[in-house]
Amino acid sequence: MMLKIVDIIPLFVVIPLGAAFLISILGKYIKHASDVMVFISSTLLLGFSIYSRISLGHIEGKALVYKVGGWVPPFGIAMVLDGLSSFMLVTVNLIAFFVMIYSLNYMERYTDKPKFFTLFSLMVCGMNGMVLTGDIFNMFVFLEIASIASYALVGFGTEAEELEASFKYAVMGSVASSFILLGIAFLYGFTSTLNMADMARILSYKQNMYIINFVSVLFLMGFGLKAALVPFHAWLPDAHPSAPASISAMLSGVLIKTLGIYGLVRVFFNIIGSTKEYLSILMFLGAVSMLVAVVLALSQWDLKRLLAYHSISQIGYIALGIGLGTPLGIFGGLFHLFNHSIFKSLLFLNSGAIDYTLGTRDLRETGGIAKVMPVTSRTNLVASMSIAGIPPFNGFFSKAIIIIACVEAGYFWYALCAVIGSILTLASFMKVQKFTFLGTLKERFIGVREVPLGMRFSMVSLAFICIIGGLLVIPHFRFFIGDAMHVILKGTGYASVVLEASR
Amino acid sequence: MVLYFLCLVLFCIGLYGVLRKRNIVKIIIGLGIIEYAVNLFFVLLGYRFYGRAPLHAVDQKILNMVDPLPQAIVLTSIVIGLGITALLIAIAIRIYERYGTFDITKIKRLKG
Numbered sequence: 001m002m003l004k005i006v007d008i009i010p011l012f013v014v015i016p017l018g019a020a021f022l023i024s025i026l027g028k029y030i031k032h033a034s035d036v037m038v039f040i041s042s043t044l045l046l047g048f049s050i051y052s053r054i055s056l057g058h059i060e061g062k063a064l065v066y067k068v069g070g071w072v073p074p075f076g077i078a079m080v081l082d083g084l085s086s087f088m089l090v091t092v093n094l095i096a097f098f099v100m101i102y103s104l105n106y107m108e109r110y111t112d113k114p115k116f117f118t119l120f121s122l123m124v125c126g127m128n129g130m131v132l133t134g135d136i137f138n139m140f141v142f143l144e145i146a147s148i149a150s151y152a153l154v155g156f157g158t159e160a161e162e163l164e165a166s167f168k169y170a171v172m173g174s175v176a177s178s179f180i181l182l183g184i185a186f187l188y189g190f191t192s193t194l195n196m197a198d199m200a201r202i203l204s205y206k207q208n209m210y211i212i213n214f215v216s217v218l219f220l221m222g223f224g225l226k227a228a229l230v231p232f233h234a235w236l237p238d239a240h241p242s243a244p245a246s247i248s249a250m251l252s253g254v255l256i257k258t259l260g261i262y263g264l265v266r267v268f269f270n271i272i273g274s275t276k277e278y279l280s281i282l283m284f285l286g287a288v289s290m291l292v293a294v295v296l297a298l299s300q301w302d303l304k305r306l307l308a309y310h311s312i313s314q315i316g317y318i319a320l321g322i323g324l325g326t327p328l329g330i331f332g333g334l335f336h337l338f339n340h341s342i343f344k345s346l347l348f349l350n351s352g353a354i355d356y357t358l359g360t361r362d363l364r365e366t367g368g369i370a371k372v373m374p375v376t377s378r379t380n381l382v383a384s385m386s387i388a389g390i391p392p393f394n395g396f397f398s399k400a401i402i403i404i405a406c407v408e409a410g411y412f413w414y415a416l417c418a419v420i421g422s423i424l425t426l427a428s429f430m431k432v433q434k435f436t437f438l439g440t441l442k443e444r445f446i447g448v449r450e451v452p453l454g455m456r457f458s459m460v461s462l463a464f465i466c467i468i469g470g471l472l473v474i475p476h477f478r479f480f481i482g483d484a485m486h487v488i489l490k491g492t493g494y495a496s497v498v499l500e501a502s503r
Numbered sequence: 504m505v506l507y508f509l510c511l512v513l514f515c516i517g518l519y520g521v522l523r524k525r526n527i528v529k530i531i532i533g534l535g536i537i538e539y540a541v542n543l544f545f546v547l548l549g550y551r552f553y554g555r556a557p558l559h560a561v562d563q564k565i566l567n568m569v570d571p572l573p574q575a576i577v578l579t580s581i582v583i584g585l586g587i588t589a590l591l592i593a594i595a596i597r598i599y600e601r602y603g604t605f606d607i608t609k610i611k612r613l614k615g
Contacts, residue, residue, distance in 0.1 A: 137576055137579075140580075141579060141583065144583045144586075144587075148583075148586055148587060148590060151587075151590055151594075152590060155594055155597075158597055159601075160598075160601040160602060160612055161612050163594055163597050163598045163601060164598065164610055164611075164612060166594055167527070167591070167594050167595070167598060170587070170590065170591055170594065171521060171530060171534065171591070174534050174537075174538075174587050174591075175518075175521060175534070175537065177587075178534075178537045178538060178541050181541050181545075181580060182514075182541050182544065185541065185544055185545045185548060185573075188545075188548065188572075188573070189548040194572070194576075
């Protein structure tokens with residue numbers, strides 16, 4: 001029996017939601033039930049996301065609409081699978097799969113594995129729903145599902161610092177959500193519809209600069225806080241290091257991008273229609289994030305905190321690339337989004353491995369572990385070179401594309417900022433290499449062993465993707481990012497594509 | 504118009520509570536006020552004075568009816584707010600167990 005691709009779309013939400021439900025009920029009573037179920041659900045999701053991405057290539061108009069309950073848009077809730085959604089789906093589920101495999105071993109240290117996997121599945125459900133939905137209020141609901149799960153996961157260890165970070169994150173996150181909801185209320189009051197495509201259609205002929213400007217500011221604050229762009233970044237360096245390492249990988253790898261960057265792009269480009277002013281604000285925020293965060297990162301001694309600051313900095317690159325608004329810039333931004341999710345989750349998984357074996361992640365206490373943990377040290381080298389933009393690895397290609405796009409669009413200063421940011425990134429990762437992996441091994445760490453198989457498998461696979469990731473620029477594979485880029489470039493033309501596909 | 508203005512005032516009171524108060528419990532109450540303000544605003548958008556429920560009956564002409572969609576949306580939003588509040592209170596209780604205080608100026612082990 002072959003599933004039609006349209007019927008796969010709701011499964012991206014149903015599978016993780018069902019898994020979360022079953023794990024929370026059965027996980028307590030049956031040993032290994034939670035492991036088996038989360039493995040099955042993540043594998044299915046990864047398979048379906050890749051299958052849907054490949055099938056989308058054969059479809060006219062590159063958009064599929066699933067009508068929930070049979071209501072034809074603009075009524076009811078629609079789920080839209082287009083190039084951008086599909087790109088995000090593959091990214092989210094790829095990272096979720098490897099993080100899941102890693103967690104099977106890593107989470108043995110914590111007491112309650114079933115609860116962890118319940119929250120993990122809920123977070124994946126929220127992110128999948130967020131990228132698939134075509135209804136703006138539904139988007140808010142999924143955003144909150146993912147956010148609440150992540151607040152709980154940040155405080156999962158229930159140590160004093162973790163609770164503090166979780167509280168800070170939860171308060172700032174809920175204020176951001178309120179701003180987003182307020183923006184949705186204004187848009188609904190103005191257009192009398194909730195369907196994103198219909199909203200874009202109405203906004204294209206019903207102009208009111210006051211409301212549009214006000215709503216844009218609300219969304220910029222809300223999604224900017226979720227994406228941790230620089231004036232709104234204060235929660236991230238606390239929240240990401242406090243979570244268990246596998247969750248830090250999810251948060252830094254995909255959550256800030258799905259909730260923040262994807263939300264911004266969808267609302268600004270596809271619904272409101274981007275103007276030059278908003279794009280220049282986005283570019284400015286991107287450039288500021290890039291430089292400020294990387295300077296702050298240089299002085300950190302906690303490995304995970306250093307990585308968290310780099311997340312802000314790399315989000316800046318993505319915002320700068322997308323904010324350029326030229327095809328090349330958007331391509332670079334999206335490519336960097338994919339690459340960053342790969343190498344940043346790998347770096348966080350490495351930090352988790354170091355924490356797992358040594359019991360510390362302070363750079364001053366570690367040293368010389370390259371000999372005892374060869375897999376961790378080699379994969380970390382690959383990831384460090386990727387994030388710093390050394391040529392054969394994927395980070396180089398995306399950063400180069402963003403810088404070339406800046407120069408091409410005439411923004412030399414931003415290009416210079418990007419280069420400086422990249423150099424400082426290299427410097428801070430040389431510090432990590434020097435203090436963690438090179439040098440002499442401390443006496444108390446002499447007996448340590450490499451981490452278990454599941455953790456090694458995830459790290460090696462992600463490192464492999466880092467090495468071959470650059471292949472995505474060659475014409476044969478370019479459709480993966482190219483289709484997403486076309487959705488953004490089409491702007492409010494999104495409306496006609498979706499309404500056409502939903503007939 | 505006065506109603507919308509009061510709604511804005513309510514929102515600002517909530518924001519003030521979140522930003523300025525030092526007690527964790529008061530911050531949570533502030534968040535609650537923000538949520539109520541947004542929900543109230545959403546309901547107001549669909550409200551019509553002297554309107555009636557949008558039910559269609561035989562040989563009746565509906566002239567002025569209330570928009571039901573915001574009410575359905577606000578119900579969802581209230582439930583989400585409940586979830587966040589419950590989680591925050593749970594975290595606040597755990598914080599009190601660890602630090603022995605609700606004062607955020609004394610809860611600052613994170614730095615950098």
